[in-house]
Amino acid sequence: MSLRLSTVILPYRRWHEGGRSAWTRAEQLGFHTAYTYDHLSWRTFRDGPWFGAVPTLTAAASVTDRLRLGTLVTSPNFRHPVTLAKELISLDDISGGRVTLGIGAGGSGFDATALGQEPWTPRERADRFAEFVPLLDRLLSEDAVSYEGDFYSAHEARNIPGCVQRPRLPFAVAATGPRGMRLAARFGQAWVTTGDPKLYENGTPEQSIQAIRGQAERLDDICAEVGRDMTDLDRVLLTGFTPDRVAPLQSLNAFVDFAGRHVELGFTEIVIHWPIHDSPFAADEKVFEQIAMEAPAQLR
Numbered sequence: 001m002s003l004r005l006s007t008v009i010l011p012y013r014r015w016h017e018g019g020r021s022a023w024t025r026a027e028q029l030g031f032h033t034a035y036t037y038d039h040l041s042w043r044t045f046r047d048g049p050w051f052g053a054v055p056t057l058t059a060a061a062s063v064t065d066r067l068r069l070g071t072l073v074t075s076p077n078f079r080h081p082v083t084l085a086k087e088l089i090s091l092d093d094i095s096g097g098r099v100t101l102g103i104g105a106g107g108s109g110f111d112a113t114a115l116g117q118e119p120w121t122p123r124e125r126a127d128r129f130a131e132f133v134p135l136l137d138r139l140l141s142e143d144a145v146s147y148e149g150d151f152y153s154a155h156e157a158r159n160i161p162g163c164v165q166r167p168r169l170p171f172a173v174a175a176t177g178p179r180g181m182r183l184a185a186r187f188g189q190a191w192v193t194t195g196d197p198k199l200y201e202n203g204t205p206e207q208s209i210q211a212i213r214g215q216a217e218r219l220d221d222i223c224a225e226v227g228r229d230m231t232d233l234d235r236v237l238l239t240g241f242t243p244d245r246v247a248p249l250q251s252l253n254a255f256v257d258f259a260g261r262h263v264e265l266g267f268t269e270i271v272i273h274w275p276i277h278d279s280p281f282a283a284d285e286k287v288f289e290q291i292a293m294e295a296p297a298q299l300r
Contacts, residue, residue: 061095075106085139097164104174
């Protein structure tokens with residue numbers, strides 16, 4: 001399989017002031033998928049413009065025809081499976097079946113407290129995620145669902161006519177621990193990693209490769225445990241959070257070298273951030289476009 005090259009377009013620009021043009025350009029450049037973050041606000045962007053993921057993706061669906069669209073990632077931090085399922089089914093319909101749900105357990109950032117709750121511990125996030133994913137799977141696959149869990153409930157929740165994609169739109173499950181990886185193996189059409197966050201500040205690219213190799217090997221073992229064909233699960237690397245940071249976007253050759261080392265680990269999709277000046281994702285736009293147009297052919 002050829003490597004899929006995708007991008008993340010952060011929702012920080014007004015639609016008619018550059019927001020729309022990024023999504024249409026992503027399709028022109030041939031990206032496989034254009035994702036956006038599903039946060040209420042995020043890190044250094046907290047005090048600036050930031051728009052909602054689902055409305056942004058709905059708008060993007062209306063101005064593109066082939067480009068797949070998705071979130072990287074949606075989490076339980078401020079989402080409920082019942083209302084999320086309704087929005088996703090609507091988005092999948094509007095896009096003509098071009099939606100992928102990137103989904104993760106969430107973190108301890110601004111989303112964790114925006115609704116007034118205390119931030120959950122890592123254990124609490126994992127517990128909620130373990131209930132969130134199977135319930136969302138049912139809500140997107142069945143016409144009517146009733147469920148009573150420790151964290152979430154659904155009472156005769158109707159989701160007719162369901163997703164355009166059958167039996168439901170695909171899940172790309174972000175996980176580095178065994179519980180999350182088990183959910184990826186059971187419910188995911190793809191597994192997502194950003195690498196080992198402990199290496200971001202002081203690690204080396206070589207250490208990062210070894211850490212990601214270890215993650216991939218753990219996923220293989222878990223797939224074997226649950227009876228999942230590991231070759232049936234796509235592997236997605238969201239870049240920008242390894243010790244390399246934006247170095248792979250400095251030239252076409254640098255990116256091909258970076259991506260090639262991860263393709264050797266079994267990755268089928270690599271996601272790069274759309275350049276944003278004066279941010280952690282600053283990059284030369286001409287080089288970025290060259291990578292989009294030329295790198296996939298070199299990585300076949």
